[in-house]
Amino acid sequence: MAEVIIVADKAAAGALVAEEIARLVRTTPDVVLGLATGSTPLPVYEALPALLDGVDVSRVRGFALDEYVGITPGHPESYREVIRREVIEPLGLDPARIRVPDGSLDGIEHAGEDYERAITAAGGVDLQILGIGTDGHIGFNEPGSSFGSLTRVKTLTEQTREDNARFFDSVDDVPRHCITQGLGTILRAKHLVLLAFGAGKARAVAAAVEGAVTASVPGSAIQLHPHVTVVADEAAAAELANADYYRYTFANKPAWQGI
Numbered sequence: 016m017a018e019v020i021i022v023a024d025k026a027a028a029g030a031l032v033a034e035e036i037a038r039l040v041r042t043t044p045d046v047v048l049g050l051a052t053g054s055t056p057l058p059v060y061e062a063l064p065a066l067l068d069g070v071d072v073s074r075v076r077g078f079a080l081d082e083y084v085g086i087t088p089g090h091p092e093s094y095r096e097v098i099r100r101e102v103i104e105p106l107g108l109d110p111a112r113i114r115v116p117d118g119s120l121d122g123i124e125h126a127g128e129d130y131e132r133a134i135t136a137a138g139g140v141d142l143q144i145l146g147i148g149t150d151g152h153i154g155f156n157e158p159g160s161s162f163g164s165l166t167r168v169k170t171l172t173e174q175t176r177e178d179n180a181r182f183f184d185s186v187d188d189v190p191r192h193c194i195t196q197g198l199g200t201i202l203r204a205k206h207l208v209l210l211a212f213g214a215g216k217a218r219a220v221a222a223a224v225e226g227a228v229t230a231s232v233p234g235s236a237i238q239l240h241p242h243v244t245v246v247a248d249e250a251a252a253a254e255l256a257n258a259d260y261y262r263y264t265f266a267n268k269p270a271w272q273g274i
């Protein structure tokens with residue numbers, strides 16, 4: 016099962032996950048990171064520069080989870096731009112080593128396959144950061160997505176478009192389509208780290224961690240993976256039936272065991 020770590024706040028979550036990423040970069044300079052966008056991973060990205068100060072990051076590689084299809088190149092909310100602004104620049108990574116799925120309409124038919132090939136050629140993702148949507152999506156794999164799915168174009172639910180409208184002038188500006196790593200792609204990463212903050216995520220977190228494994232809750236795919244860490248604040252953990260056990264487990268975690 017997933018290890019569930021319940022933390023006091025986003026900053027504690029960010030520090031915990033950033034520490035593990037910094038450890039990986041120090042031990043494996045050409046580590047392959049799986050990068051999420053949205054609000055959830057920000058505390059991790061904000062904690063990283065201080066931990067990587069003086070560490071050689073020139074060989075770090077990365078793959079973003081998803082991108083909007085047909086969004087104007089250079090649009091500040093395109094995930095290519097978000098990754099440049101929030102990850103590549105603050106961490107001083109080599110932009111040529113960090114990929115985002117290509118959401119431009121020209122070539123969209125083969126963009127998914129191209130991305131899969133690139134991930135495979137890189138030897139796979141070592142640590143995949145994940146957020147979760149209020150409807151249970153991970154990446155942009157909306158409810159009903161196949162557990163075997165690979166990078167491909169998907170249609171966003173109206174719920175997801177409304178959730179993401181805060182990044183745009185209005186919900187009408189949120190693209191309807193995206194290109195996203197599939198659940199099958201995500202499950203091939205060596206370590207999944209799913210973060211969740213706030214009461215709005217509580218139902219999705221409980222369903223993903225403790226509910227039935229079902230395509231109706233794409234996040235429940237994490238139950239099929241051998242190495243998963245879920246880091247949630249109290250509000251996002253509020254509907255977990257086994258929260259006391261997770262707290263007990265973490266409090267008694269052997270010192271030799273990382274996350």
Ligand code: F6R
Binds near residue numbers: 052055154
């Ligand atoms: C983003 C992504 C999505 C988000 C999810 C939660 O790359 O893949 O699954 O993680 O929509 O979004 P936030 O973090 O903005 O609540």
